[in-house]
Amino acid sequence: MNELIMIKYGELTTKKANRKMFIKILNDNIEKLLKDENINITKNSVRMYIECEDANKIKEKLKKVFGIYSIVVAYKVNNNIEDVLEKSLEIMDKNKRTFKVVTKRADKNFKTPSMEYSSKLGGLILKNTDYKVDVHSPDITLTVEIRTTGTYVYTDEVLGAGGYPVGVQGKGLLMLSGGIDSPVAGYLALKRGVNVEGLYFESPPHTSEEAKNKVKTLTKIINEYSGKMKLHIVPFTKIQEEIYKNCPETYMITIMRRMMYRIAEKYSKKINAKAIINGESIGQVASQTLDSLMCVNNVTNMPIIRPVACFDKLEIIELAKKINTYETSILPYEDCCTIFVPKHPVIKPELEKCIEYENLFDFKPLIEDAINNIETITNFDENKFEDLL
Ligand code: ATP
Numbered sequence: 001m002n003e004l005i006m007i008k009y010g011e012l013t014t015k016k017a018n019r020k021m022f023i024k025i026l027n028d029n030i031e032k033l034l035k036d037e038n039i040n041i042t043k044n045s046v047r048m049y050i051e052c053e054d055a056n057k058i059k060e061k062l063k064k065v066f067g068i069y070s071i072v073v074a075y076k077v078n079n080n081i082e083d084v085l086e087k088s089l090e091i092m093d094k095n096k097r098t099f100k101v102v103t104k105r106a107d108k109n110f111k112t113p114s115m116e117y118s119s120k121l122g123g124l125i126l127k128n129t130d131y132k133v134d135v136h137s138p139d140i141t142l143t144v145e146i147r148t149t150g151t152y153v154y155t156d157e158v159l160g161a162g163g164y165p166v167g168v169q170g171k172g173l174l175m176l177s178g179g180i181d182s183p184v185a186g187y188l189a190l191k192r193g194v195n196v197e198g199l200y201f202e203s204p205p206h207t208s209e210e211a212k213n214k215v216k217t218l219t220k221i222i223n224e225y226s227g228k229m230k231l232h233i234v235p236f237t238k239i240q241e242e243i244y245k246n247c248p249e250t251y252m253i254t255i256m257r258r259m260m261y262r263i264a265e266k267y268s269k270k271i272n273a274k275a276i277i278n279g280e281s282i283g284q285v286a287s288q289t290l291d292s293l294m295c296v297n298n299v300t301n302m303p304i305i306r307p308v309a310c311f312d313k314l315e316i317i318e319l320a321k322k323i324n325t326y327e328t329s330i331l332p333y334e335d336c337c338t339i340f341v342p343k344h345p346v347i348k349p350e351l352e353k354c355i356e357y358e359n360l361f362d363f364k365p366l367i368e369d370a371i372n373n374i375e376t377i378t379n380f381d382e383n384k385f386e387d388l389l
Protein backbone atom coordinates (compact mmCIF):
# COMPACT_ATOMS: atom_id res chain seq x y z
CA MET A 1 0.00 0.00 0.00
CA ASN A 2 1.96 2.97 -1.16
CA GLU A 3 -0.69 5.23 -2.62
CA LEU A 4 -2.75 7.76 -0.73
CA ILE A 5 -6.16 9.37 -1.03
CA MET A 6 -7.02 12.41 1.01
CA ILE A 7 -10.64 13.33 1.63
CA LYS A 8 -12.00 16.72 2.51
CA TYR A 9 -15.29 16.52 4.34
CA GLY A 10 -18.51 18.04 3.03
CA GLU A 11 -21.01 20.18 4.86
CA LEU A 12 -20.57 18.16 8.03
CA THR A 13 -17.69 20.29 9.23
CA THR A 14 -20.09 23.15 9.94
CA LYS A 15 -21.95 21.08 12.51
CA LYS A 16 -19.39 21.15 15.28
CA ALA A 17 -21.17 19.10 17.93
CA ASN A 18 -22.00 16.29 15.55
CA ARG A 19 -18.71 16.23 13.71
CA LYS A 20 -17.30 13.15 15.40
CA MET A 21 -20.43 11.11 14.74
CA PHE A 22 -20.60 12.29 11.13
CA ILE A 23 -17.01 11.35 10.48
CA LYS A 24 -17.48 7.95 12.06
CA ILE A 25 -20.52 7.22 9.89
CA LEU A 26 -18.65 8.40 6.80
CA ASN A 27 -15.77 6.12 7.77
CA ASP A 28 -18.18 3.17 8.18
CA ASN A 29 -19.82 3.87 4.81
CA ILE A 30 -16.43 4.02 3.09
CA GLU A 31 -15.22 0.84 4.78
CA LYS A 32 -18.34 -0.95 3.63
CA LEU A 33 -17.92 0.30 0.07
CA LEU A 34 -14.26 -0.69 -0.04
CA LYS A 35 -14.59 -3.95 1.87
CA ASP A 36 -12.92 -5.91 -0.93
CA GLU A 37 -9.93 -3.56 -1.18
CA ASN A 38 -6.71 -3.60 0.77
CA ILE A 39 -6.88 -0.22 2.51
CA ASN A 40 -6.06 1.53 5.74
CA ILE A 41 -8.14 4.50 6.89
CA THR A 42 -6.96 7.15 9.34
CA LYS A 43 -8.88 10.30 10.13
CA ASN A 44 -9.06 13.45 12.18
CA SER A 45 -11.54 16.29 12.39
CA VAL A 46 -10.47 17.90 9.09
CA ARG A 47 -9.21 15.14 6.80
CA MET A 48 -9.51 11.44 6.16
CA TYR A 49 -6.61 9.51 4.66
CA ILE A 50 -6.90 6.22 2.82
CA GLU A 51 -3.72 4.29 2.15
CA CYS A 52 -4.32 1.95 -0.75
CA GLU A 53 -2.80 0.16 -3.71
CA ASP A 54 -4.58 1.91 -6.56
CA ALA A 55 -5.57 5.46 -5.67
CA ASN A 56 -7.26 6.24 -8.98
CA LYS A 57 -9.55 3.24 -8.72
CA ILE A 58 -10.50 4.12 -5.14
CA LYS A 59 -11.08 7.73 -6.16
CA GLU A 60 -13.67 6.65 -8.75
CA LYS A 61 -15.56 4.58 -6.18
CA LEU A 62 -15.55 7.39 -3.62
CA LYS A 63 -17.29 9.75 -6.04
CA LYS A 64 -20.62 8.18 -5.08
CA VAL A 65 -20.19 8.60 -1.32
CA PHE A 66 -22.19 11.40 0.28
CA GLY A 67 -20.48 13.54 2.92
CA ILE A 68 -17.34 14.10 0.85
CA TYR A 69 -16.54 17.56 -0.43
CA SER A 70 -13.50 16.59 -2.48
CA ILE A 71 -11.09 13.77 -3.17
CA VAL A 72 -7.41 14.09 -3.98
CA VAL A 73 -4.69 11.65 -4.81
CA ALA A 74 -2.06 13.01 -2.41
CA TYR A 75 1.66 12.41 -1.89
CA LYS A 76 3.15 12.51 1.56
CA VAL A 77 6.64 13.97 1.62
CA ASN A 78 9.24 15.05 4.15
CA ASN A 79 8.76 18.61 5.17
CA ASN A 80 11.74 20.20 3.50
CA ILE A 81 11.48 22.26 0.37
CA GLU A 82 13.83 20.07 -1.71
CA ASP A 83 11.62 17.01 -1.20
CA VAL A 84 8.46 19.03 -1.82
CA LEU A 85 9.97 20.42 -5.03
CA GLU A 86 11.05 17.00 -6.24
CA LYS A 87 7.59 15.48 -5.72
CA SER A 88 5.90 18.53 -7.24
CA LEU A 89 7.94 18.28 -10.43
CA GLU A 90 7.15 14.58 -10.62
CA ILE A 91 3.37 15.03 -10.39
CA MET A 92 2.91 18.20 -12.43
CA ASP A 93 1.44 17.35 -15.83
CA LYS A 94 4.18 17.75 -18.46
CA ASN A 95 1.64 18.65 -21.15
CA LYS A 96 0.47 21.72 -19.30
CA ARG A 97 2.04 25.13 -19.33
CA THR A 98 0.97 27.32 -16.44
CA PHE A 99 0.71 26.80 -12.70
CA LYS A 100 0.20 28.36 -9.34
CA VAL A 101 1.12 27.14 -5.87
CA VAL A 102 -1.37 27.14 -2.99
CA THR A 103 0.01 26.47 0.48
CA LYS A 104 -2.16 25.50 3.43
CA ARG A 105 -0.23 25.79 6.64
CA ALA A 106 -2.34 24.00 9.23
CA ASP A 107 0.67 23.18 11.42
CA LYS A 108 1.41 26.50 13.05
CA ASN A 109 4.72 25.19 14.39
CA PHE A 110 5.91 25.53 10.84
CA LYS A 111 7.12 29.10 10.80
CA THR A 112 7.12 30.14 7.13
CA PRO A 113 3.78 31.85 6.28
CA SER A 114 1.75 30.28 3.47
CA MET A 115 2.21 33.07 0.93
CA GLU A 116 5.92 33.18 1.47
CA TYR A 117 6.18 29.41 1.12
CA SER A 118 4.13 29.45 -2.10
CA SER A 119 6.33 32.05 -3.74
CA LYS A 120 9.50 30.28 -2.62
CA LEU A 121 8.35 26.97 -4.07
CA GLY A 122 6.96 28.69 -7.18
CA GLY A 123 10.33 30.35 -7.71
CA LEU A 124 12.12 27.01 -7.54
CA ILE A 125 9.71 25.47 -10.04
CA LEU A 126 10.26 28.40 -12.44
CA LYS A 127 14.00 28.00 -12.10
CA ASN A 128 13.91 24.27 -12.84
CA THR A 129 11.29 24.08 -15.60
CA ASP A 130 9.62 25.90 -18.50
CA TYR A 131 6.28 26.35 -16.73
CA LYS A 132 4.91 29.85 -16.37
CA VAL A 133 2.99 31.26 -13.41
CA ASP A 134 -0.68 32.15 -13.86
CA VAL A 135 -2.43 32.99 -10.62
CA HIS A 136 -5.86 33.60 -12.19
CA SER A 137 -6.51 30.54 -14.35
CA PRO A 138 -3.58 28.17 -14.12
CA ASP A 139 -3.52 24.82 -15.95
CA ILE A 140 -2.15 23.27 -12.76
CA THR A 141 -2.93 24.18 -9.19
CA LEU A 142 -0.23 22.67 -7.04
CA THR A 143 -1.34 22.45 -3.43
CA VAL A 144 0.97 21.88 -0.48
CA GLU A 145 -0.73 21.10 2.84
CA ILE A 146 1.56 21.34 5.83
CA ARG A 147 -0.23 19.49 8.61
CA THR A 148 0.73 18.00 11.95
CA THR A 149 0.12 14.58 10.38
CA GLY A 150 2.60 15.29 7.59
CA THR A 151 3.18 17.35 4.47
CA TYR A 152 1.12 16.51 1.40
CA VAL A 153 1.29 17.68 -2.20
CA TYR A 154 -1.29 17.21 -4.92
CA THR A 155 -2.47 18.65 -8.21
CA ASP A 156 -5.83 17.07 -8.98
CA GLU A 157 -8.74 17.76 -6.71
CA VAL A 158 -12.08 16.32 -7.81
CA LEU A 159 -15.38 17.22 -6.26
CA GLY A 160 -17.11 14.51 -4.27
CA ALA A 161 -20.86 13.86 -4.11
CA GLY A 162 -21.45 16.45 -1.36
CA GLY A 163 -24.30 16.10 1.13
CA TYR A 164 -24.17 14.31 4.48
CA PRO A 165 -22.99 10.76 5.15
CA VAL A 166 -25.93 8.37 4.74
CA GLY A 167 -27.22 7.41 8.19
CA VAL A 168 -26.63 10.63 10.12
CA GLN A 169 -30.32 11.51 10.02
CA GLY A 170 -31.88 8.20 10.93
CA LYS A 171 -34.46 6.41 8.89
CA GLY A 172 -36.94 7.60 6.25
CA LEU A 173 -39.46 5.52 4.32
CA LEU A 174 -39.42 6.15 0.55
CA MET A 175 -42.55 5.39 -1.44
CA LEU A 176 -40.78 3.83 -4.37
CA SER A 177 -42.68 3.17 -7.59
CA GLY A 178 -41.10 2.10 -10.82
CA GLY A 179 -41.37 5.62 -12.21
CA ILE A 180 -38.81 8.31 -12.87
CA ASP A 181 -39.50 10.57 -9.91
CA SER A 182 -39.36 8.43 -6.80
CA PRO A 183 -35.85 6.97 -7.36
CA VAL A 184 -34.59 10.55 -7.78
CA ALA A 185 -36.41 11.52 -4.58
CA GLY A 186 -34.69 8.60 -2.84
CA TYR A 187 -31.28 9.66 -4.10
CA LEU A 188 -31.83 13.23 -2.88
CA ALA A 189 -32.92 12.01 0.56
CA LEU A 190 -29.83 9.79 0.81
CA LYS A 191 -27.79 12.85 -0.08
CA ARG A 192 -29.11 14.62 3.01
CA GLY A 193 -27.97 11.72 5.17
CA VAL A 194 -31.29 9.91 5.48
CA ASN A 195 -31.08 6.15 5.85
CA VAL A 196 -33.72 5.34 3.25
CA GLU A 197 -35.88 2.21 3.13
CA GLY A 198 -38.24 1.57 0.22
CA LEU A 199 -41.97 0.83 0.24
CA TYR A 200 -43.53 -0.51 -2.94
CA PHE A 201 -47.25 -1.16 -3.40
CA GLU A 202 -47.98 -4.02 -5.73
CA SER A 203 -51.30 -5.30 -7.01
CA PRO A 204 -50.87 -8.71 -8.55
CA PRO A 205 -52.24 -9.99 -10.88
CA HIS A 206 -52.93 -6.44 -12.17
CA THR A 207 -49.24 -5.64 -11.79
CA SER A 208 -46.60 -8.06 -12.95
CA GLU A 209 -43.49 -9.70 -11.59
CA GLU A 210 -41.51 -7.60 -14.08
CA ALA A 211 -42.88 -4.42 -12.53
CA LYS A 212 -41.66 -5.62 -9.14
CA ASN A 213 -38.25 -6.58 -10.53
CA LYS A 214 -37.94 -3.11 -11.95
CA VAL A 215 -38.38 -1.62 -8.48
CA LYS A 216 -35.82 -4.07 -7.10
CA THR A 217 -33.37 -3.02 -9.78
CA LEU A 218 -33.96 0.64 -8.99
CA THR A 219 -33.31 -0.08 -5.32
CA LYS A 220 -30.04 -1.74 -6.22
CA ILE A 221 -28.93 1.23 -8.31
CA ILE A 222 -29.77 3.77 -5.61
CA ASN A 223 -27.97 1.66 -3.04
CA GLU A 224 -24.72 2.39 -4.83
CA TYR A 225 -24.87 5.79 -3.11
CA SER A 226 -24.05 4.28 0.31
CA GLY A 227 -27.64 3.13 0.66
CA LYS A 228 -28.45 0.07 2.70
CA MET A 229 -32.00 0.30 1.50
CA LYS A 230 -34.32 -2.60 2.13
CA LEU A 231 -37.41 -2.89 -0.01
CA HIS A 232 -40.74 -3.54 1.67
CA ILE A 233 -43.47 -4.81 -0.62
CA VAL A 234 -47.08 -4.13 0.28
CA PRO A 235 -49.82 -6.39 -1.11
CA PHE A 236 -52.24 -3.73 -2.32
CA THR A 237 -54.60 -5.67 -4.59
CA LYS A 238 -57.53 -6.02 -2.24
CA ILE A 239 -57.58 -2.35 -1.28
CA GLN A 240 -57.39 -1.26 -4.91
CA GLU A 241 -60.18 -3.60 -5.93
CA GLU A 242 -62.41 -2.34 -3.12
CA ILE A 243 -61.77 1.26 -4.15
CA TYR A 244 -62.59 0.32 -7.74
CA LYS A 245 -65.81 -1.39 -6.70
CA ASN A 246 -67.07 1.21 -4.25
CA CYS A 247 -65.81 4.69 -5.04
CA PRO A 248 -66.72 7.12 -7.79
CA GLU A 249 -64.23 6.96 -10.61
CA THR A 250 -63.11 10.57 -10.29
CA TYR A 251 -61.99 10.04 -6.70
CA MET A 252 -60.32 6.64 -7.12
CA ILE A 253 -56.74 7.92 -7.31
CA THR A 254 -57.14 10.39 -4.46
CA ILE A 255 -58.52 7.69 -2.22
CA MET A 256 -55.91 5.18 -3.31
CA ARG A 257 -53.21 7.65 -2.35
CA ARG A 258 -54.81 8.27 1.02
CA MET A 259 -54.65 4.53 1.60
CA MET A 260 -50.98 4.46 0.57
CA TYR A 261 -50.18 7.27 3.00
CA ARG A 262 -52.04 5.51 5.82
CA ILE A 263 -50.03 2.35 5.22
CA ALA A 264 -46.78 4.28 4.90
CA GLU A 265 -47.45 6.04 8.20
CA LYS A 266 -48.31 2.90 10.11
CA TYR A 267 -45.37 1.03 8.70
CA SER A 268 -43.00 3.94 9.43
CA LYS A 269 -43.95 3.70 13.09
CA LYS A 270 -43.26 -0.03 12.99
CA ILE A 271 -39.76 0.31 11.54
CA ASN A 272 -38.99 3.56 13.37
CA ALA A 273 -38.84 5.78 10.28
CA LYS A 274 -39.17 9.48 11.05
CA ALA A 275 -40.43 10.72 7.70
CA ILE A 276 -42.13 9.55 4.53
CA ILE A 277 -40.37 10.46 1.30
CA ASN A 278 -41.95 10.36 -2.14
CA GLY A 279 -41.63 11.57 -5.70
CA GLU A 280 -44.61 13.90 -5.85
CA SER A 281 -44.06 17.04 -7.86
CA ILE A 282 -46.47 19.97 -7.72
CA GLY A 283 -48.96 19.92 -10.56
CA GLN A 284 -47.37 17.05 -12.47
CA VAL A 285 -50.62 15.05 -12.56
CA ALA A 286 -54.14 15.50 -11.16
CA SER A 287 -53.21 13.77 -7.91
CA GLN A 288 -50.38 16.23 -7.33
CA THR A 289 -52.16 19.56 -7.51
CA LEU A 290 -51.97 21.48 -4.23
CA ASP A 291 -55.67 20.66 -3.63
CA SER A 292 -54.95 16.97 -4.12
CA LEU A 293 -51.86 17.02 -1.95
CA MET A 294 -53.87 18.65 0.82
CA CYS A 295 -56.54 15.94 0.71
CA VAL A 296 -54.01 13.13 0.55
CA ASN A 297 -51.75 14.57 3.23
CA ASN A 298 -54.70 14.92 5.58
CA VAL A 299 -54.52 11.30 6.74
CA THR A 300 -51.14 11.69 8.44
CA ASN A 301 -49.18 13.95 10.77
CA MET A 302 -45.82 12.57 9.73
CA PRO A 303 -43.41 14.80 7.84
CA ILE A 304 -43.75 14.09 4.14
CA ILE A 305 -40.54 14.94 2.31
CA ARG A 306 -40.99 15.60 -1.39
CA PRO A 307 -37.49 16.26 -2.70
CA VAL A 308 -38.63 16.88 -6.28
CA ALA A 309 -41.78 18.86 -5.41
CA CYS A 310 -40.52 21.98 -7.17
CA PHE A 311 -38.51 20.41 -9.98
CA ASP A 312 -39.63 20.49 -13.61
CA LYS A 313 -40.03 17.06 -15.14
CA LEU A 314 -37.03 17.75 -17.37
CA GLU A 315 -34.90 18.55 -14.36
CA ILE A 316 -35.96 15.29 -12.72
CA ILE A 317 -35.13 13.38 -15.90
CA GLU A 318 -31.72 14.99 -16.05
CA LEU A 319 -30.96 13.83 -12.52
CA ALA A 320 -32.38 10.37 -13.22
CA LYS A 321 -29.95 10.06 -16.11
CA LYS A 322 -27.08 11.25 -13.99
CA ILE A 323 -27.72 8.67 -11.27
CA ASN A 324 -28.38 5.93 -13.80
CA THR A 325 -31.99 5.13 -12.88
CA TYR A 326 -33.60 6.60 -15.99
CA GLU A 327 -33.12 3.65 -18.35
CA THR A 328 -34.77 1.32 -15.85
CA SER A 329 -37.55 3.76 -14.94
CA ILE A 330 -38.75 4.09 -18.52
CA LEU A 331 -39.17 0.34 -19.02
CA PRO A 332 -42.82 -0.07 -19.91
CA TYR A 333 -44.19 -2.13 -17.03
CA GLU A 334 -47.53 -1.15 -15.56
CA ASP A 335 -47.79 0.13 -12.05
CA CYS A 336 -50.67 0.16 -9.62
CA CYS A 337 -51.29 3.83 -10.35
CA THR A 338 -51.68 3.14 -14.04
CA ILE A 339 -54.03 0.16 -13.98
CA PHE A 340 -57.21 1.74 -12.70
CA VAL A 341 -56.74 5.13 -14.24
CA PRO A 342 -59.93 7.14 -14.27
CA LYS A 343 -60.67 9.08 -17.45
CA HIS A 344 -61.28 12.26 -15.51
CA PRO A 345 -59.52 12.25 -12.17
CA VAL A 346 -60.61 15.06 -9.90
CA ILE A 347 -58.20 17.99 -9.93
CA LYS A 348 -59.68 19.79 -6.94
CA PRO A 349 -60.82 17.01 -4.63
CA GLU A 350 -62.79 17.90 -1.50
CA LEU A 351 -61.81 16.41 1.80
CA GLU A 352 -65.40 15.72 2.92
CA LYS A 353 -66.01 13.72 -0.24
CA CYS A 354 -62.83 11.68 0.23
CA ILE A 355 -63.98 10.78 3.73
CA GLU A 356 -67.52 10.02 2.55
CA TYR A 357 -66.40 7.76 -0.30
CA GLU A 358 -63.77 5.82 1.55
CA ASN A 359 -66.29 5.01 4.24
CA LEU A 360 -68.31 3.14 1.63
CA PHE A 361 -66.15 0.13 2.49
CA ASP A 362 -64.43 -1.07 5.63
CA PHE A 363 -60.83 -0.19 4.87
CA LYS A 364 -59.28 -0.44 8.33
CA PRO A 365 -58.96 -4.24 8.46
CA LEU A 366 -57.68 -4.21 4.87
CA ILE A 367 -54.93 -1.81 5.87
CA GLU A 368 -54.00 -3.97 8.87
CA ASP A 369 -53.95 -6.98 6.63
CA ALA A 370 -51.73 -5.32 4.03
CA ILE A 371 -49.23 -4.24 6.69
CA ASN A 372 -49.15 -7.68 8.28
CA ASN A 373 -48.30 -9.22 4.92
CA ILE A 374 -45.50 -6.91 3.87
CA GLU A 375 -42.58 -8.81 2.40
CA THR A 376 -39.09 -7.37 2.95
CA ILE A 377 -36.27 -7.84 0.46
CA THR A 378 -32.70 -7.23 1.54
CA ASN A 379 -30.66 -9.01 -1.09
CA PHE A 380 -30.67 -7.60 -4.61
CA ASP A 381 -27.69 -9.44 -5.97
CA GLU A 382 -29.63 -11.76 -8.22
CA ASN A 383 -31.31 -8.76 -9.79
CA LYS A 384 -29.22 -7.57 -12.67
CA PHE A 385 -29.85 -4.19 -14.23
CA GLU A 386 -28.72 -5.46 -17.63
CA ASP A 387 -31.21 -8.34 -17.57
CA LEU A 388 -34.12 -5.95 -17.67
CA LEU A 389 -32.95 -3.78 -20.52
P1 ATP B 1 -42.97 8.23 -10.39
O1 ATP B 1 -42.35 8.63 -11.70
O2 ATP B 1 -42.07 8.34 -9.23
O3 ATP B 1 -43.67 6.91 -10.45
P2 ATP B 1 -45.35 9.56 -11.06
O4 ATP B 1 -45.14 10.78 -11.80
O5 ATP B 1 -45.69 8.30 -11.75
O6 ATP B 1 -44.08 9.31 -10.12
P3 ATP B 1 -47.52 9.04 -9.27
O7 ATP B 1 -47.68 7.71 -9.89
O8 ATP B 1 -48.71 9.89 -9.10
O9 ATP B 1 -46.43 9.93 -9.98
O10 ATP B 1 -46.91 8.85 -7.85
C1 ATP B 1 -46.41 9.87 -7.07
C2 ATP B 1 -45.51 9.27 -6.04
O11 ATP B 1 -46.22 8.32 -5.24
C3 ATP B 1 -44.36 8.46 -6.64
O12 ATP B 1 -43.27 9.27 -6.98
C4 ATP B 1 -44.05 7.52 -5.51
O13 ATP B 1 -43.29 8.15 -4.51
C5 ATP B 1 -45.42 7.21 -4.95
N1 ATP B 1 -45.97 6.00 -5.59
C6 ATP B 1 -46.77 5.91 -6.65
N2 ATP B 1 -47.05 4.63 -6.94
C7 ATP B 1 -46.39 3.87 -6.05
C8 ATP B 1 -46.24 2.47 -5.81
N3 ATP B 1 -46.83 1.56 -6.58
N4 ATP B 1 -45.48 2.08 -4.78
C9 ATP B 1 -44.86 2.99 -3.99
N5 ATP B 1 -44.96 4.30 -4.16
C10 ATP B 1 -45.71 4.76 -5.17
Ligand code: MG
Nearest residue numbers: 177179335337
Ligand atom coordinates in the same frame (compact mmCIF):
# COMPACT_ATOMS: atom_id res chain seq x y z
MG1 MG C 1 -45.59 6.43 -10.77
